[in-house]
Amino acid sequence: xxxxxxxxxxxxxxxxxxxxxxxxxxxxxxxxxxxxxxxxxxxxxxxxxxxxxxxxxxxxxxxxxxxxxxxxxxxxxxxxxxxxxxxxxxxxxxxxxxxxxxxxxxxxxxxxxxxxxxxxxxxxxxxxxxxxxxxxxxxxxxxxxxxxxxxxxxxxxxxxxxxxxxxxxxxxxxxxxxxxxxxxxxxxxxxxxxxxxxxxxxxxxxxxxxxxxxxxxxxxxxxxxxxxxxxxxxxxxxxxxxxxxxxxxxxxxxxxxxxxxxxxxxxxxxxxxxxxxxxxxxxxxxxxxxxxxxxxxxxxxxxxxxxxxxxxxxxxxxxxxxxxxxxxxxxxxxxxxxxxxxxxxxxxxxxxxxxxxxxxxxxxxxxxxxxxxxxxxxxxxxxxxxxxxxxxxxxxxxxxxxxxxxxxxxxxxxxxxxxxxxxxxxxxxxxxxxxxxxxxxxxxxxxxxxxxxxxxxxxxxxxxxxxxxxxxxxxxxxxxxxxxxxx
Amino acid sequence: xxxxxxxxxxxxxxxxxxxxxxxxxxxxxxxxxxxxxxxxxxxxxxxxxxxxxxxxxxxxxxxxxxxxxxxxxxxxxxxxxxxxxxxxxxxxxxxxxxxxxxxxxxxxxxxxxxxxxxxxxxxxxxxxxxxxxxxxxxxxxxxxxxxxxxxxxxxxxxxxxxxxxxxxxxxxxxxxxxxxxxxxxxxxxxxxxxxxxxxxxxxxxxxxxxxxxxxxxxxxxxxxxxxxxxxxxxxxxxxxxxxxxxxxxxxxxxxxxxxxxxxxxxxxxxxxxxxxxxxxxxxxxxxxxxxxxxxxxxxxxxxxxxxxxxxxxxxxxxxxxxxxxxxxxxxxxxxxxxxxxxxxxxxxxxxxxxxxxxxxxxxxxxxxxxxxxxxxxxxxxxxxxxxxxxxxxxxxxxxxxxxxxxxxxxxxxxxxxxxxxxxxxxxxxxxxxxxxxxxxxxxxxxxxxxxxxxxxxxxxxxxxxxxxxxxxxxxxxxxxxxxxxxx
Numbered sequence: 001x002x003x004x005x006x007x008x009x010x011x012x013x014x015x016x017x018x019x020x021x022x023x024x025x026x027x028x029x030x031x032x033x034x035x036x037x038x039x040x041x042x043x044x045x046x047x048x049x050x051x052x053x054x055x056x057x058x059x060x061x062x063x064x065x066x067x068x069x070x071x072x073x074x075x076x077x078x079x080x081x082x083x084x085x086x087x088x089x090x091x092x093x094x095x096x097x098x099x100x101x102x103x104x105x106x107x108x109x110x111x112x113x114x115x116x117x118x119x120x121x122x123x124x125x126x127x128x129x130x131x132x133x134x135x136x137x138x139x140x141x142x143x144x145x146x147x148x149x150x151x152x153x154x155x156x157x158x159x160x161x162x163x164x165x166x167x168x169x170x171x172x173x174x175x176x177x178x179x180x181x182x183x184x185x186x187x188x189x190x191x192x193x194x195x196x197x198x199x200x201x202x203x204x205x206x207x208x209x210x211x212x213x214x215x216x217x218x219x220x221x222x223x224x225x226x227x228x229x230x231x232x233x234x235x236x237x238x239x240x241x242x243x244x245x246x247x248x249x250x251x252x253x254x255x256x257x258x259x260x261x262x263x264x265x266x267x268x269x270x271x272x273x274x275x276x277x278x279x280x281x282x283x284x285x286x287x288x289x290x291x292x293x294x295x296x297x298x299x300x301x302x303x304x305x306x307x308x309x310x311x312x313x314x315x316x317x318x319x320x321x322x323x324x325x326x327x328x329x330x331x332x333x334x335x336x337x338x339x340x341x342x343x344x345x346x347x348x349x350x351x352x353x354x355x356x357x358x359x360x361x362x363x364x365x366x367x368x369x370x371x372x373x374x375x376x377x378x379x380x381x382x383x384x385x386x387x388x389x390x391x392x393x394x395x396x397x398x399x400x401x402x403x404x405x406x407x408x409x410x411x412x413x414x415x416x417x418x419x420x421x422x423x424x425x426x427x428x429x430x431x432x433x434x435x436x437x438x439x440x441x442x443x444x445x446x447x448x449x450x451x452x453x454x455x456x457x458x459x460x461x462x463x464x465x466x467x468x469x470x471x472x473x474x475x476x477x478x479x480x481x482x483x484x485x486x487x
Numbered sequence: 488x489x490x491x492x493x494x495x496x497x498x499x500x501x502x503x504x505x506x507x508x509x510x511x512x513x514x515x516x517x518x519x520x521x522x523x524x525x526x527x528x529x530x531x532x533x534x535x536x537x538x539x540x541x542x543x544x545x546x547x548x549x550x551x552x553x554x555x556x557x558x559x560x561x562x563x564x565x566x567x568x569x570x571x572x573x574x575x576x577x578x579x580x581x582x583x584x585x586x587x588x589x590x591x592x593x594x595x596x597x598x599x600x601x602x603x604x605x606x607x608x609x610x611x612x613x614x615x616x617x618x619x620x621x622x623x624x625x626x627x628x629x630x631x632x633x634x635x636x637x638x639x640x641x642x643x644x645x646x647x648x649x650x651x652x653x654x655x656x657x658x659x660x661x662x663x664x665x666x667x668x669x670x671x672x673x674x675x676x677x678x679x680x681x682x683x684x685x686x687x688x689x690x691x692x693x694x695x696x697x698x699x700x701x702x703x704x705x706x707x708x709x710x711x712x713x714x715x716x717x718x719x720x721x722x723x724x725x726x727x728x729x730x731x732x733x734x735x736x737x738x739x740x741x742x743x744x745x746x747x748x749x750x751x752x753x754x755x756x757x758x759x760x761x762x763x764x765x766x767x768x769x770x771x772x773x774x775x776x777x778x779x780x781x782x783x784x785x786x787x788x789x790x791x792x793x794x795x796x797x798x799x800x801x802x803x804x805x806x807x808x809x810x811x812x813x814x815x816x817x818x819x820x821x822x823x824x825x826x827x828x829x830x831x832x833x834x835x836x837x838x839x840x841x842x843x844x845x846x847x848x849x850x851x852x853x854x855x856x857x858x859x860x861x862x863x864x865x866x867x868x869x870x871x872x873x874x875x876x877x878x879x880x881x882x883x884x885x886x887x888x889x890x891x892x893x894x895x896x897x898x899x900x901x902x903x904x905x906x907x908x909x910x911x912x913x914x915x916x917x918x919x920x921x922x923x924x925x926x927x928x929x930x931x932x933x934x935x936x937x938x939x940x941x942x943x944x945x946x947x948x949x950x951x952x953x954x955x956x957x958x959x960x961x962x963x964x965x966x967x968x969x970x971x972x973x974x
Binding site: 109111112155156158162167169179183184185186187189190191192193194195196197198199200202203205206207211223246250253254296358359360361362389391392393394430431432433434435436437438439447451452454455457458459461462464465466477478 | 596598599642643645649654656666670671672673674676677678679680681682683684685686687689690692693694698710733737740741783845846847848849876878879880881917918919920921922923924925926934938939941942944945946948949951952953964965
């Protein structure tokens with residue numbers, strides 16, 4: 001937004017203002033500024049301005065305007081992404097396209113269990129709307145107060161209910177998106193069965209705004225559930241947690257909604273960090289597991305009995321050291337609060353490199369047992385901590401800095417080496433360097449370095465085909481072709 | 488396979504024979520002939536020969552050979568598709584690439600509920616393999632004795648369990664495919680969560696061999712179920728069936744595995760056609776519904792009670808006229824046999840145009856009530872019969888010829904007009920002209936005529952990007968651009 005840009009973009013800015021009106025387009029640094037830095041504070045960029053169209057037609061017209069002026073577009077929802085996918089680069093030659101003004105519910109038929117809404121609807125608002133009609137939307141995550149439906153779709157967001165209900169990809173019945181030439185692709189009317197060619201909807205989901213801009217969606221809703229049963233378990237090793245997971249899955253079928261693990265180190269960090277928190281179990285256990293069962297209304301007593309039987313049986317077989325079932329909803333909340341507070345608690349201790357990784361579920365325990373000492377040995381003074389969604393084969397693998405480390409400096413130098421080391425390990429184990437947080441700008445180069453060349457080549461070809469001018473979210477997700485490479 | 492071709496393809500044939508060996512490549516008309524006509528006998532083509540590689544590497548090398556000689560490839564599994572997608576055209580310039588020799592199980596870990604196999608494994612064989620280990624593969628259909636996993640994936644096949652378990656798209660955890668340049672794309676190691684860019688696996692599923700050749704897959708398996716409860720219901724109208732569906736869904740949750748409807752006309756046709764078949768209910772009902780509940784082992788008595796309560800309640804509310812629950816597995820089989828015999832029974836009556844269509848589930852009853860008289864009025868002497876998967880919003884909409892019609896002639900002239908009329912109607916109702924049978928060569932022109940221009944344009948761009956030479960299954964699925972069009 002420097003003066004030097006004024007001339008170059010004058011015509012574009014004038015037309016954008018005329019098209020979108022004063023609420024729809026601004027260059028005011030105070031209004032634009034907050035959206036130029038990602039919420040974790042890792043990336044800060046610059047932009048010509050902030051466009052906030054209020055309809056799909058306006059998005060389409062604005063994209064056509066950008067095409068005419070060759071202005072790159074950075075689509076943005078709640079700006080709560082984890083990988084810098086919605087933050088412009090430092091060139092200042094792009095425009096941020098916010099979908100937040102598009103926040104209407106378009107059509108809601110509770111009897112169908114479907115809702116159609118604008119991309120800018122906030123997740124929390126969707127939850128509340130569904131609840132009003134005795135339904136629920138089966139995806140939730142920490143940023144639900146700001147994350148938008150469009151952003152969740154574009155990043156294929158996960159959360160703590162993926163084990164049972166899948167990621168955002170599974171919740172989308174229909175999609176509306178504006179493509180790179182301004183064309184509107186509309187698949188909002190959901191057909192349960194439709195076999196008319198390529199699955200374009202799924203291609204757009206998770207494409208991080210590089211193939212199209214999501215403007216609306218039809219989402220599935222589920223009936224509200226009965227009360228939940230939340231159990232906390234102490235275990236000697238992560239291998240035991242894996243065995244417990246298989247045992248619980250076999251016994252509880254699809255009432256198992258989530259299965260999380262955390263090492264003693266993470267539990268202690270939370271107890272230090274949250275003065276009111278209490279350890280769910282007496283004594284110290286190397287590992288803890290937290291799982292939740294959710295059934296139909298009225299099934300709660302039956303589920304509690306089932307959980308008690310499962311745990312008693314696991315104890316008898318020597319799978320677990322100790323266990324407790326939350327006596328009521330308050331205690332259940334307290335258990336989950338511990339799990340949800342690990343990231344801030346670890347952060348309070350000192351700098352750490354965070355890795356959102358997955359390997360095949362069956363191999364996760366082996367991976368952690370192998371990777372943790374490997375990292376700590378290679379980088380003396382560090383500590384590797386893995387916690388999270390064991391049921392999905394997805395852990396957050398954090399490497400804590402040595403006590404002497406200086407934040408910022410350590411992350412930029414030593415931290416980078418650590419991440420490369422962890423990503424190499426994950427790749428060797430047939431895993432993913434991004435289980436749920438996406439690629440964005442943060443992991444694009446790592447994806448280029450470690451991704452399957454065949455997959456990268458197809459991704460580049462599809463990107464080139466659908467966005468030949470490269471104006472949709474440049475610098476994100478799709479790795480550049482290697483120099484001298486054939487891809 | 489005429490003599491005139493020998494010269495033109497001599498070099499290609501020689502190299503193919505050297506690469507694949509005598510079992511892997513043949514031009515013998517007796518061996519090739521059966522694979523040049525689709526099983527419904529609608530299409531017959533010609534081919535240079537039949538290639539049957541026995542490994543993914545061989546498929547890759549053979550594709551590279553075809554690229555060098557610019558020979559189009561028609562991939563084929565069990566040759567049991569419904570839309571001519573695996574039949575070559577009449578030019579004789581293509582080669583049929585059969586995956587049937589690739590029929591090995593590669594990796595099976597029952598505790599993970601996953602199996603990895605070659606594309607040529609037959610569905611029935613997969614069912615048997617899963618059952619041996621106390622598991623089941625939750626997709627089945629009439630052609631299970633010949634349909635291969637690769638073909639089911641390439642056509643995104645459906646069947647009678649889609650209501651609960653989804654189409655083939657939902658069963659595929661990982662995929663291996665050979666792309667148009669011979670590159671092998673391997674995503675066989677399934678990660679429950681993987682957010683590294685475009686969902687290429689889903690792009691390939693349902694692409695009918697036009698973007699790549701599926702050579703292997705990792706599939707999900709489910710625990711075996713307890714006994715099933717199968718109910719037969721008599722209803723006054725299709726609207727009542729729709730109300731019953733909502734009622735049953737609300738009461739039985741996800742134990743509802745299938746919900747089918749058939750009009751009295753179809754029931755009578757089956758009773759005439761199968762001498763041993765008996766009507767499940769006394770009296771005549773304009774519509775019949777057939778639904779199945781499947782729970783965990785040991786839940787059968789509980790499910791039966793649930794079904795009895797649901798039906799008694801539906802009767803009290805006036806939703807249904809009469810109902811019966813199959814007393815045992817033999818009777819359950821007999822109910823399903825009626826449903827599965829409609830197509831052959833109708834065929835025995837005389838010529839008919841068959842349409843595999845879907846509209847939004849909530850509108851299906853309205854659609855049938857509108858479309859049936861509209862067709863019969865427009866084409867005097869015809870009779871419209873709709874039956875099938877009401878729970879999926881997918882019916883098979885058959886239009887029976889007048890008694891005077893001459894098979895062959897009627898289908899080619901009057902039948903074509905009827906299909907266009909039905910497809911127009913479906914499109915007006917936001918529906919699909921192919922709910923589960925795919926596009927193939929049969930519906931490609933209709934898709935071009937009625938498809939959303941934005942979606943068609945993206946499909947063409949993706950096809951061009953991934954198969955620039957157009958050698959993968961030409962003439963199938965992807966409609967040609969309209970002359971003078973910009974797409």
